[in-house]
Amino acid sequence: MVPSLENRTIRVSPGGSAASPAYDVTIGPGVLHSLGSILRRLCPSEARALVVHDSGVPERYAAAALDSLRSAGLEAIASSWRASESTKTLHGVEDLLSLLARERFDRRGVVVALGGGVTGDVAGFAAGVYQRGIAWVACPATLLAMVDSAVGGKTGVNLALPGGDVLKNMVGVVHHPLAVVADTELLPSLPPRAFHSGLAECVKHAMIGADWGDPELMDWTKANLSKVQNREPAPLVELIARSVSLKATVVAADERETSEASGGGRMALNFGHTFGHAIEPLAGLSWSDHSGLEHGEAVGLGLIAAARCAQRMNLVSPEVGDEAEDLLRRCGLPTRVHGLPDNDTLIARMRHDKKVRGGTLRLVLPVARGRVRVVAEPPIKAVAAGLTAIRA
Ligand SMILES: NC(=O)c1ccc[n+]([C@@H]2O[C@H](COP(=O)([O-])OP(=O)(O)OC[C@H]3O[C@@H](n4cnc5c(N)ncnc54)[C@H](O)[C@@H]3O)[C@@H](O)[C@H]2O)c1
Structure with a gap:
């Protein structure tokens, strides 16, 4: 094009x-x-x-x-x-x-x-x-x-x-x-760290693209990432327009996040966020020479944790997590973080997330390239495996 x-x-x-x-x-x-x-x-x-x-x-x-x-x-x-x-x-x-x-x-x-x-x-x-x-x-x-x-x-x-x-x-x-x-x-x-943080949500969109009418988004993002990183105007406009179109499709289907569809309706946009929200506000985290986590950095780590959790449950092949990790690294985002508390503490924090219903933890997990589904009360061992995967 x-x-x-x-x-x-x-x-x-x-x-x-x-x-x-x-x-x-x-x-x-x-x-x-x-x-x-x-x-x-x-x-x-x-x-x-x-x-x-x-x-x-x-x-x-x-x-x-x-x-x-x-x-x-x-x-x-x-x-x-x-x-x-x-x-x-x-x-x-x-x-x-x-x-x-x-x-x-x-x-x-x-x-x-x-x-x-x-x-x-x-x-x-x-x-x-x-x-x-x-x-x-x-x-x-x-x-x-x-x-x-x-x-x-x-x-x-x-x-x-x-x-x-x-x-x-x-x-x-x-x-x-x-x-x-x-x-x-x-x-x-925009400072590089804030720019990279935004790319995490683009990776999330690429990882749900097949469910929401843009199955090519992952390949396009991988192929155009260098130009986007250089902030070339045309690829930036294209990336933003594709993300907005995808989100508009999701919001039109399920404005209030009430869908019970297995693909998650609007909840699909929460992919990576239950893990991410649990770690984002924590003090004492670090990666590379950065301290703390920006929102997008936490979301990117959450995407990896979700993919590894799904892998542990045999819902998805390791390649989906490998591809996400590789792309997030190329985006300048962390794939591991120092200073996380133990898994039990983190899982307790995840249970505070807004997506928890009646005490049941509900996670958006990948089931294929570009596809996710909502899983209620995933095995704690699998959630812990996801968290262990992002520990430096
Ligand atoms: N409402 C939603 O649907 C939704 C979805 C995703 C994220 N969020 C929220 O968005 C927030 C993260 O947003 P963000 O990453 O934009 O963070 P932000 O608003 O804190 O901006 C990041 C930094 O960039 C600076 N900045 C902003 N624009 C700039 C520019 N053009 N040039 C130079 N500096 C600039 C800001 O001063 C700030 O220091 C989180 O609180 C998250 O929860 C909301």
Whole structure:
């Protein structure tokens, strides 16, 4: 295929209910400059916008977003915040809610989230609960947010328990954006570690591609990884568009993650995450010369653990885990981590995951190249084998 630098627009149609109207994801270099005209078409003329931007995102992108909104005749103000897993809390949401109230935003207000997955999750959640829900627009600034978190409507924050334990994404709402504007010109400034972290979700999509209408995604990703790593515009647009299309297909089939289909419906997107969420917030982990785990790093390790767990249960051949491990390594991601607590502790943490129902651990496990299924209460020995496989 000849790569095209034309913008791509993908329609997300979640469930078809009036509460979750369809929206477009616009992908390409420079599309942030169209933010104002996109909003103008979707919002009442008196709408006001609050641009919530992560201070880690270069200031010029926030200025471009504001310019675009104001040129389109929208009243817009900006507020910057420091996005991180430790600010992704109810306090972070409360700060935004209080700003919206102080600035007298009403139900015609629009929150524009300019940042990575953390900013989208927090600003989208604030929009979802302010005056019982106002509109929001996602302007993802990381690869992870473009290929995954900006699409599908899940928003929310981590919950800190007394004693210091942190439960990932434990509180939130499904609140779809009005539009997603994914400008690939924002990606060159992204630090390598954050870029690599986004690739983990792309590997996850490749590993479920055959179930969701893109069986070629694994081969395409392997063949084009070097160009993607060099952040060449055309392969980046292609990678993001294919990921968004896949996620749109999943969300259209099972918006609220209620499907009991063996392939898991939306739960398939949780592949690697029950393992990953259990290890992501842990202190004292390290790999290569990095300390701690970014979200995508934990997800990548979770994919390996899930594949090795499935291998131990004879659900899948070793080649599926080998291929995943090799690709994750080429993405600059960890395949082993130092400092993990013992398996019993980790399995107890996995039982805290949101996907646990009635105390039953449910894992998304690979059953073939590109295919997964949900397994309820897998043998503990197999889960432990998965965890042992990612221990340095
Ligand atoms: N809602 C969902 O469906 C969903 C799906 C997947 C992940 N997530 C969540 O997403 C979060 C991870 O997202 P993330 O990896 O984007 O992390 P992030 O938002 O923390 O961004 C990573 C880092 O990159 C910096 N940054 C962002 N854009 C930049 C740019 N263009 N140039 C320079 N620096 C930039 C940020 O300041 C930050 O330090 C996790 O909290 C995860 O739980 C949500």
